[in-house]
Ligand SMILES: Nc1ncnc2c1ncn2[C@@H]1O[C@H](COP(=O)(O)OP(=O)(O)O)[C@@H](O)[C@H]1O
């Protein structure tokens with residue numbers, strides 16, 4: 034039976050592919066299709082069908098490697114996992130219908146066919162799901178690292194003055210990282226004033242405020258001054274509503290004002306040069 | 309209503325709840341300051357679930373009566389509950405070394421606030437902001 038299936042699939046390759054593309058277009062998540070060009074979509078579909086067919090002829094290891102390679106690509110393209118699992122189901126369906134039509138399966142051989150096709154498709158489900166999840170996990174962990182690198186750069190802008198712009202949501206892990214970078218930066222750059230810019234922080238709740246207060250306190254302990262800049266008007270309002278006391282923390286509305294203040298604090302000023 | 313609840317299990321769910329709240333608030337036509345108030349209130353409630361109850365749910369819905377429209381935030385968990393409700397509404401009370409400004413803060417950020425808690429059932433907090 035396996036041989037019959039293989040022969041059918043092999044000799045009807047193109048028909049199967051066309052039918053498969055048509056069905057998947059109908060059934061699949063629209064998001065996945067919209068994100069890519071038609072040519073790319075058809076090409077990727079062909080690759081998937083090729084992968085499924087290769088399962089007949091290749092060794093388990095070779096198929097596994099191929100599945101991983103393909104899954105990585107799919108994850109990068111943003112195709113959902115259901116596209117793969119639906120794809121396999123549809124593939125089985127198409128082969129079944131086709132073989133019935135050609136008289137390859139009848140009443141007597143159906144059980145045989147069903148068990149054979151299950152034996153063929155189920156291990157593929159497992160391999161493909163595994164490969165997909167692995168690629169996905171890898172992507173997520175890479176993004177996490179990328180995010181961490183972006184977390185809290187410590188930027189010396191003048192002698193003794195540094196800026197740390199914070200962008201994005203602050204969770205516990207990031208708060209820790211910010212604190213570390215801040216103290217490390219103050220010490221290694223011999224900063225006397227640090228401006229923490231929170232323009233890019235979307236929500237300042239009591240936890241974020243608490244971390245900011247603690248950071249300012251820690252900077253003070255290592256002998257420098259800390260100013261929070263970039264407090265947007267709506268953030269200022271919510272901080273007041275929350276009843277958070279920022280009196281012990283120096284704040285300015287803009288980075289520009291913060292820099293001017295920092296220059297004064299370090300007994301300097303910017304002058305225009307007359308030519 | 310679809311997608312009006314967010315399960316809170318980890319810290320990223322707090323971000324998801326805030327995002328949902330911001331979208332609904334925007335749709336209703338709340339201004340920037342009120343949007344910030346609403347998302348901050350959600351952040352406080354969601355984080356309390358995460359910190360003190362382990363898990364729970366934040367539900368955001370549009371509400372309407374004869375006179376006005378608004379947004380309601382419902383925070384529900386089956387955690388340990390709060391034994392002294394008066395105390396947690398005082399500024400500065402925290403059992404976790406936090407600022408203790410979360411719950412009293414939410415009350416001030418929003419227009420209406422109610423809290424029910426039972427050590428056997430958990431905590432239910434409902435809070436409304438009306439559109440002016
Ligand atoms: N959902 C909850 N379940 C149990 N206890 C809670 C819950 N929310 C708040 N609490 C208790 O109320 C206290 C005050 O909360 P809050 O005002 O948010 O301040 P903070 O979170 O900074 O401690 C918390 O320390 C905690 O003991």
Ligand SMILES: [Mg+2]
Nearest residue numbers: 352356410411
């Ligand atoms: Mg709190």
